[in-house]
Amino acid sequence: MKFDLVILNEIPTSYRQDVQDDLQRMAESGPSQGWIDRPGGVFLRRGEALTDQ
């Protein structure tokens, strides 16, 4: 069963870069590595990048 897991980090960049790093590290470890930005995989995005557009 496939779904795209979109993780939206809404913490402003100026504050905590470490949360983004944590999320990145988490997505890239374990069985989800190799599934970053691929259909049925994990999509890590920053909230501010999305609201700009």
Added chain:
Amino acid sequence: MCQKTTSRFARIGHNHSRVIRELELTSYAEVVLAQQGADLAHRCSAIFLSRPRAFPTQRRDVLAAASRHEPRLHVGHVLAGAADWRPCRIRDRSRKSSSAAAHTSVAGGHDDVDAAVGIERRRARSDRKPRVRLAFRGVTARVSFATVVAENEDGCRALIEKYHDPQVSARAFALASTHSEIELRHLGVSRDDEARFQRLAARVIYADPRLRSADAIMRNIGTPPDLWKFGISGDIPIVLVTVGDAAEVGVAQEMVRARNTCARRE
């Protein structure tokens, strides 16, 4: 070639009384061949176009074919029964009397066994229902229901034959259980986690409104192509996790594990 089987084991009864108990069994299988979205959107047309057809079978299992396209898929529904005999004195006495002889099977061997299956929500039913007779105290009956799918009639009949043997279902269950145990350990997922992830998956498949943000949907003016610039196709369901606080990283982590588990399941 496409061949699939799902089975369910049921421990259907234990006779605690001193009298003969007879249980009637009914089973329905509902097979949807259309894609989930199409089925939700146009249920009537999906049913109308499927042209289901039932075939006679020797043992009164249900065999039917349905498809909107060639090749037609063949679906079979099998009920196989096995009885456990618990050693007790009552049993020994009963076995000596002719009336109670060999009465803990699905009634009449396989002759009376039938099941009802609905192909694309058309239900095929037979007037005689399968019965399980618990002839005396201390007897438990176990039955297994198997739904089999194959691309042609012969393949389907072969699977039906195979799953008439309760041992085949038992072996399949033992193997599946071992396999899933190993897989869960590899994923670092407990049985409880798995159950939770499965509930989540069901809500994603059936577009359950409880997990959807009605407010966000109301405000939404975008279309799927708007997602493309973020590298998301919109072709498959999207599960969105928002992290507004460092403490919520755990939720995201949980969802990554859910994704990993669900991705292993067909």
